[in-house]
Amino acid sequence: MQEKVLMKGNEAIAEAAILAGCRHYFGYPITPQTEVAAYMAKKMPKIGGVFLQAESEIAAINMVYGVASTGKRAMTSSSSPGIALKCEGISYLAGADLPALIVNVQRGGPGLGGIQPSQSDYFLATRGPGHGDFHVIVLAPASVQEMADMTQLGFGLADKYRTPVMLLADGTMGQMMEPVVLPEPQEIAVEKPWAACGTKMEREHNIVNSLYLSPSELERTNLERFERYAQIERDEVRWxxxxxxxxxxxxxxxxxxxxxxxxxxxxxxxxxxxxxxxxxxxxxxxxxxxxxxxxxxxxxxxxxxxxxxxxxxxxxxxxxxxxxxxxxxxxxxxxxxxxxxxxxxxxxxxxxxx
Amino acid sequence: MEHKRLTLFAGHYGSGKTNIAVNYALWLRKTGDPVSIADLDIVNPYFRTKDSEEMLRNAGIGLICSEYAGTNLDAPAMPPEVYGLLENRELLGVMDIGGDDRGALALGRYAPAILEENDYEMLFVINSARPLTRNAADTLEVKQEIETACHLPFTAIVNNTNLGTHTTAEDVLRSMDYAKAVSEACGLPIKMHCCDARLYADLQGKAEPLFPLTLQRYYYHIQSEVSPWQN
CATH class of the missing domain: 3.40.50.920 (Rossmann fold)
Structure with a gap:
């Protein structure tokens, strides 16, 4: 077991993500979650990972889509107004059944709102953040320790159920400091035969896509996804x-x-x-x-x-x-x-x- | 413990600068001299000197901070009164600098005036429980970055190793070697070791000079903890 360290919630998310094997972070600064990006910017280059400050939140979520398509663990983080911008991309992730971690350190709204803490994205997160018929798993940590633990849990659930997962915190949680025992490094536990990571001339091409020309085919993917949702509702409820x-x-x-x-x-x-x-x-x-x-x-x-x-x-x-x-x-x-x-x-x- | 007219606290993000600065201003005020504290943190929107406004006012300490501190406007603006603090040499000044090199950048514009007066202490706040300053080498990297950003060299070290409200006397005692290693590697003296006021009696005589800290009130709201989920 690792020693206790004193961390901000935002930093704990970043470090836990790295320990979960995430080497691809894409973001855009916004208070009060900027420390996630700042931590990644400092640490990722030292461990051969990618930190990329995208030109916008929309670009960042689509970069997550790209990396997730290859089977690698990818994440982005933002705060309420930035998450609203990402919603189109989250819907595409859900439509393509891609695992990804999206961190939302909520602030007051609507509109530009403010930079102080809030839980006003509850509807946005729990009703499927984006267009179309879908859900994301939403995790609500209440301590810096849980920020770290649920980051790892989130990556695990995302891989297992091929779904985006949202870690829903608030400004206070992101900014407060508490002692935390960082989780052990985590291995990706599931096979990803669907990943577009090169055929090596040994298999057919994998295509990652959310567009279906046939309505019956699209209906089938929706129904299959909701079978997985039923399984999540049965096995993954936590309180x-x-x-x-x-x-x-x-x-x-x-x-x-x-x-x-x-x-x-x-x-x-x-x-x-x-x-x-x-x-x-x-x-x-x-x-x-x-x-x-x-x-x-x-x-x-x-x-x-x-x-x-x-x-x-x-x-x-x-x-x-x-x-x-x-x-x-x-x-x-x-x-x-x-x-x-x-x-x-x-x-x-x-x-x-x- | 000696003091200079101006005391500046800088260091790694989250090392405890604001809390120490507020407590240090209260300590200085006991000398009877007029004291002002200036919040020069332009990078951190939460947990600011401003949170202690009422307590500082009751203690007769002037608070200089951006009029936007604690509001919804994240404007990295410096209050003009900082110049008054630098010019009025009758006043004792405590300056709370933002974390890391990014936070210390804002100090640069005042550095020439501070160097010219030459009656200051620039204190490097360190905490070995922070993941990016666990050892002397990493800590000195942060020191170098801050000095490069603000053009003001540190004069002493403040050891503030802590795990928040979970800190034990042993945690502080264990950090002595770390503080000593940082001090020896950079040649700066240790001005003081900070500790939560509740640990003061346990540590007295074991870590000198010892400076007790009380937590700012804002934190108490959220102190209660949740148990880890079981299901």
């Missing part, structure tokens, strides 16, 4: 439960707000309120079954997020609106204090939430 054994109120929160919520839960429990938390770790696939099970036990839910209630809709869907789902949120780059969340817990408890 964490905290103080849920006797909980009467369930906070649902991911990423940075899950950490702040935890402080509020500790305080609320001191005041005798039975509150717990279900932290979705994969946002797609969403932990629907775990939430449905929680709805059998708790009286109400509070969705704590840095947007106007995007994840709240998924909670309501997962529990089939069986219990009330309240919203506690700050937007525009603001983050709630533990006291604000505690006040919401007390308000819900008073209304008879427990």
């Amino acid at each position: 964490e439960e905290y103080c849920m054994e006797d909980a009467e109120i369930c906070i649902v929160s991911c990423g940075i707000t899950a950490r702040i919520s935890r402080n509020a839960i500790v305080e609320a429990r001191k005041r005798g309120i039975k509150v717990g938390m279900l932290r979705p770790i994969t946002l797609w696939p969403f932990p629907k079954a775990a939430l449905a099970a929680a709805a059998e036990k708790v009286k109400s839910f509070i969705s704590v997020e840095l947007n106007m209630g995007q994840m709240k809709e998924d909670v309501e869907l997962a529990i089939r609106c069986k219990r009330p789902v309240h919203l506690c949120s700050r937007v525009g780059g603001m983050i709630p204090s533990p006291e604000e969340i505690l006040a919401k817990i007390e308000e819900v408890a008073k209304e008879g939430g427990c």
Whole structure:
């Protein structure tokens, strides 16, 4: 096991990607994720890798498409407005069934918005970021350690299911520093017989493409892809439960707000309120079954997020609106204090939430 | 511990410069002299001196920072008041320089005035727990890059080896050899070893001079940690 080092979330992503065997990074600077690119720029030339600052986000995602087509691990990173630009390319990656890691260190929007943290790309990430009928696996880390671990997990899932994976963090997660034990170097575990890496005159050409001239052929690829999605929804759902054994109120929160919520839960429990938390770790696939099970036990839910209630809709869907789902949120780059969340817990408890 | 009129903190990105600068300004203020702290960081939009604005004001310390610090405008602009700090020699000044050579570049325009007055300390903040400055050789590479960028040579080293709130007294003690190796390789003295204030009693007498740090308030929001996922 490696020693603990002190890293920024953005740096941990970059180093973990290198340890996952990624030697191709394409990006374009944008606050608050620029350290990913800066780290790659420093390190990639020293290890024979490629760091390329593209002329735009759109160029960068298409370079990822090119490298991913050859079977090599490739990634890009950006923040909200830059990710919006990449969406066309992400759709092409999905259409060509290419594995890739896309890191989104979210900031406030819409539009140019701001540079402070946000979770307002929840819809963008979980509804298939781009045109067409598809999903990407969405991972939501809540510590610098998870930034590193989920970077590796992301590459692994991408290869296994031949799909783009989005690591969905926020500005605070990218900028904060914590001790981290870097993961061990990772080998690519799966064969990629589809890769366009040279026939050596031994096989037919592999063609990587998302254009289908025959509608029935295109329908077939969509249906096959959704069979894989069903498998992902069955096998790859991840979440964490905290103080849920006797909980009467369930906070649902991911990423940075899950950490702040935890402080509020500790305080609320001191005041005798039975509150717990279900932290979705994969946002797609969403932990629907775990939430449905929680709805059998708790009286109400509070969705704590840095947007106007995007994840709240998924909670309501997962529990089939069986219990009330309240919203506690700050937007525009603001983050709630533990006291604000505690006040919401007390308000819900008073209304008879427990 | 001696001090000069101007104290500058520079070093590798994330080595802890801002936190030390704020704590050092508070320490200087105890001398009774007027103190101002200048945020010259143009590369890092988060975790800025500005986060401690209220605490600094209550302590009677002047804060010089870009009017855009802490806002949504990522404008790498220098506040004009920095020149006032350089010219008013009645004032003690602490300058928080941005990380690495990219951050130190902004210091270059003030270097001639600082050299001319010649009453300054340029402190190299080092942390061996940072992955790109794990050993003396890598650390000195960063030192060289910063000096080349800002045209101001370092005068001493500040050992700030830490793992954030997880730091133990042993971590600090283990870093003594590293700090010594950096010091010997470049010929600069070690001005002080920094430690989290909660470790001060454990380390007193073992790492001298020892300078205790309190964390800036902003970090406390997010201190609580998640358990790693199991499923």
